[in-house]
Amino acid sequence: MRVAILAHEMFPGRAKTALGVLRYADYEAVGVLDRDNAGRRVSDFVPDVQDAPIYESMADLAAADVDALLIGIAPIGGGFDESWRDDVRTALEYGCDVISGLHYFLEDDAEFARLAAEHDCELRDVRKPPADLTVSDGVAGEVDAEIVLTVGTDCSVGKMTTTMELARAARDAGHDAVVIPTGQTGIMIEGWGNPIDRVVSDFTAGAVEEMILEKGDDHDYLFVEGQGSIVHPAYSAVTCGILHGSMADTLVLCHNAGQEAIHGYESFSLPALETYVDLYEGLAAPVADSEVVAGAINTSGLDDEEAAREAVDEYASDLGVPATDVIRFGTDAVLEEVL
Amino acid sequence: MRVAILAHEMFPGRAKTALGVLRYADYEAVGVLDRDNAGRRVSDFVPDVQDAPIYESMADLAAADVDALLIGIAPIGGGFDESWRDDVRTALEYGCDVISGLHYFLEDDAEFARLAAEHDCELRDVRKPPADLTVSDGVAGEVDAEIVLTVGTDCSVGKMTTTMELARAARDAGHDAVVIPTGQTGIMIEGWGNPIDRVVSDFTAGAVEEMILEKGDDHDYLFVEGQGSIVHPAYSAVTCGILHGSMADTLVLCHNAGQEAIHGYESFSLPALETYVDLYEGLAAPVADSEVVAGAINTSGLDDEEAAREAVDEYASDLGVPATDVIRFGTDAVLEEVL
Numbered sequence: 001m002r003v004a005i006l007a008h009e010m011f012p013g014r015a016k017t018a019l020g021v022l023r024y025a026d027y028e029a030v031g032v033l034d035r036d037n038a039g040r041r042v043s044d045f046v047p048d049v050q051d052a053p054i055y056e057s058m059a060d061l062a063a064a065d066v067d068a069l070l071i072g073i074a075p076i077g078g079g080f081d082e083s084w085r086d087d088v089r090t091a092l093e094y095g096c097d098v099i100s101g102l103h104y105f106l107e108d109d110a111e112f113a114r115l116a117a118e119h120d121c122e123l124r125d126v127r128k129p130p131a132d133l134t135v136s137d138g139v140a141g142e143v144d145a146e147i148v149l150t151v152g153t154d155c156s157v158g159k160m161t162t163t164m165e166l167a168r169a170a171r172d173a174g175h176d177a178v179v180i181p182t183g184q185t186g187i188m189i190e191g192w193g194n195p196i197d198r199v200v201s202d203f204t205a206g207a208v209e210e211m212i213l214e215k216g217d218d219h220d221y222l223f224v225e226g227q228g229s230i231v232h233p234a235y236s237a238v239t240c241g242i243l244h245g246s247m248a249d250t251l252v253l254c255h256n257a258g259q260e261a262i263h264g265y266e267s268f269s270l271p272a273l274e275t276y277v278d279l280y281e282g283l284a285a286p287v288a289d290s291e292v293v294a295g296a297i298n299t300s301g302l303d304d305e306e307a308a309r310e311a312v313d314e315y316a317s318d319l320g321v322p323a324t325d326v327i328r329f330g331t332d333a334v335l336e337e338v339l
Numbered sequence: 340m341r342v343a344i345l346a347h348e349m350f351p352g353r354a355k356t357a358l359g360v361l362r363y364a365d366y367e368a369v370g371v372l373d374r375d376n377a378g379r380r381v382s383d384f385v386p387d388v389q390d391a392p393i394y395e396s397m398a399d400l401a402a403a404d405v406d407a408l409l410i411g412i413a414p415i416g417g418g419f420d421e422s423w424r425d426d427v428r429t430a431l432e433y434g435c436d437v438i439s440g441l442h443y444f445l446e447d448d449a450e451f452a453r454l455a456a457e458h459d460c461e462l463r464d465v466r467k468p469p470a471d472l473t474v475s476d477g478v479a480g481e482v483d484a485e486i487v488l489t490v491g492t493d494c495s496v497g498k499m500t501t502t503m504e505l506a507r508a509a510r511d512a513g514h515d516a517v518v519i520p521t522g523q524t525g526i527m528i529e530g531w532g533n534p535i536d537r538v539v540s541d542f543t544a545g546a547v548e549e550m551i552l553e554k555g556d557d558h559d560y561l562f563v564e565g566q567g568s569i570v571h572p573a574y575s576a577v578t579c580g581i582l583h584g585s586m587a588d589t590l591v592l593c594h595n596a597g598q599e600a601i602h603g604y605e606s607f608s609l610p611a612l613e614t615y616v617d618l619y620e621g622l623a624a625p626v627a628d629s630e631v632v633a634g635a636i637n638t639s640g641l642d643d644e645e646a647a648r649e650a651v652d653e654y655a656s657d658l659g660v661p662a663t664d665v666i667r668f669g670t671d672a673v674l675e676e677v678l
Contacts, residue, residue, distance in 0.1 A: 077473075134416075135573040135574070136572055136573035137572075137573070137604075138572030138573065138601075138604045138606070138607060196540060197539070197540055197541040198539055198540070198541065199539070199540050200536070200537055200538070200539070200540070201535060201536055201537070201538050201539070201540045201542075201543045201576055201577050201580060202536040202537065202573075202574060202576075202577060203540075204540045204576035204577075205572065205573050205574075205575065205576060206573060230579075230622065231583075231622070231625035231626060232583070233475055233476075233477030233544065233583055233584075233586075233626050234474040234475035234476070234477065234541075234544050234545060234583075234584075235474070235541060235544075236544065236579050236580065236582075236583045236622075236626075237540055237541075237543035237544060237576040237577065237579045237580030237583075238540050238541060238543075238576065239579075240569075240575050240576045240578075240579035240580075241540060241575065241576030241579075243575075244570075244571070244572055244573075244575050244576075245572075247572075262477075265476075265477045267477070268477060268625060268626060269625070270625075271624070271625045275621075275625075278621070279621060279622055282614075282617070282618060282621070283569065283570070283575075283618055283622065285610070286570035286607060286608070286609070286610045286614075287570060287572050287575075287607060
């Protein structure tokens with residue numbers, strides 16, 4: 001599938017979905033839309049992902065054969081920015097599908113719904129949960145596959161990236177490994193999944209369990225994309241539901257090097273790393289024997305290679321398990337812990 | 340308000356909502372509908388709640404001046420039992436409102452919606468969350484009131500009852516205390532509240548916080564109705580969101596005497612009581628200093644008064660804090676711990 005990726009004014013630093021798709025998805029990226037960087041290329045900013053030219057607007061892609069426009073950014077609150085309306089309209093007029101992970105559902109937008117019908121294209125709101133979810137039966141642990149869950153010290157510490165890198169490395173090592181996508185970026189990359197942060201709270205664990213039961217007997221390893229943090233003032237419910245719903249065998253604890261407080265909630269300090277290990281394992285224990293077996297630390301804020309190495313070593317020492325920065329140093333140091 | 344309470348075939352043992360309303364709500368109960376016990380009275384079964392006659396159907400209440408029919412039972416899954424349709428239809432034809440906490444929303448039922456419009460009555464689906472909920476800001480702890488949250492070893496261990504009894508006792512002792520209702524029964528009793536188990540999972544903590552901010556500066560004590568259990572295979576997400584969203588000062592741990600496994604999930608043993616204390620306090624700590632200061636144990640399964648006393652004493656000893664059965668022995672033993 002050939003896609004254009006909308007990332008106006010946020011590429012690359014605040015375009016987590018766009019970057020995730022460029023890094024991991026099987027889509028062919030025809031272009032990125034960013035009016036601030038039109039004329040440049042993805043590789044001018046990020047060297048190690050799929051390259052693509054950057055355009056001013058969807059109209060510049062008129063001649064290209066694009067299958068879908070993908071909304072690759074999410075403003076705080078998940079709203080639709082009206083400055084994107086022309087691009088979505090143009091895409092639909094070209095006959096492209098539009099894929100969005102916003103809280104604002106495109107199919108509820110009267111103009112987009114009408115244009116999609118007229119031009120026979122699809123509006124795919126990946127954050128809209130399926131209607132048939134229900135409560136967990138507490139049976140995810142019974143599937144044949146090993147279940148590996150990424151957990152974190154906060155949101156945006158690399159859980160999705162770590163999940164994707166570990167799954168890829170496991171496949172490269174000859175194992176049958178799949179990703180269980182729980183958030184908008186994971187769902188866009190994999191083309192399926194349940195947006196756990198949007199389900200009815202009573203069904204949080206059940207929505208994870210349902211995916212694990214669907215895949216668990218057909219593969220050797222399931223890499224479950226984690227969300228949030230178990231001590232996040234706002235999002236811990238989602239994290240807790242994924243922890244118990246997945247009944248994971250092993251946990252990989254993800255962290256941003258040097259981060260000391262919850263992002264956006266700066267009055268809440270991160271507890272000690274050992275506390276995270278105790279909480280994740282202790283909370284899981286009555287439901288499943290889930291053990292933190294590896295750490296993943298994001299050192300992208302450290303320019304100095306040696307400082308990054310030291311941060312990884314210190315993190316591994318604090319956790320008492322092997323650790324790595326999956327992007328900077330690869331997964332070799334931790335892969336055998338999770339397999 | 341004069342209400343009839345529907346509890347067909349489940350009164351009193353499986354009619355938690357009906358009993359809660361009879362015990363705590365300000366409504367005048369005109370009658371209970373239970374086709375299995377028509378002709379008898381509530382007091383034949385339960386001595387210490389508001390008494391009322393039991394009828395076969397709503398048609399028997401034709402002559403009574405009823406303001407509302409309240410659905411007082413909830414089958415597993417929260418569906419609507421078609422055997423109740425005649426009663427709801429009759430109530431609407433009499434001009435009564437209908438109050439329901441089912442997952443099945445009465446206002447989405449075409450016949451009920453039409454009848455309600457025709458007879459100018461209201462369908463009140465208390466489990467439908469308000470549309471304007473959002474994520475928590477992590478500020479519930481800043482309100483003037485002390486926040487007391489009931490937590491549990493499982494669902495249906497007495498959190499709602501304990502909340503109501505403690506709030507009533509605090510008011511009797513001269514304090515300005517209100518309940519923060521988080522579930523269908525609490526909402527029906529108090530006439531307001533957010534059904535936390537039905538909100539979008541990302542908004543779980545935020546939906547609790549919103550209620551605490553609404554009431555927190557106008558009262559001395561907020562008694563927050565807890566839900567589920569932090570180690571429940573299906574419902575822990577809701578529990579976790581309430582724990583962090585409420586930023587409670589004190590916790591009261593509720594338990595059923597003698598219960599050893601999660602109800603309906605019998606392969607999951609309850610962990611030791613000390614483990615619950617450690618998990619609730621440890622998980623809360625990075626967000627709020629919440630301490631288990633008292634225990635509430637339901638000994639209704641023990642006929643022998645002395646055995647009940649022993650169960651309470653043993654529970655208090657296991658927890659290391661005072662405990663009581665709030666229905667059997669009152670709240671005196673624990674009230675000053677939470678005030």
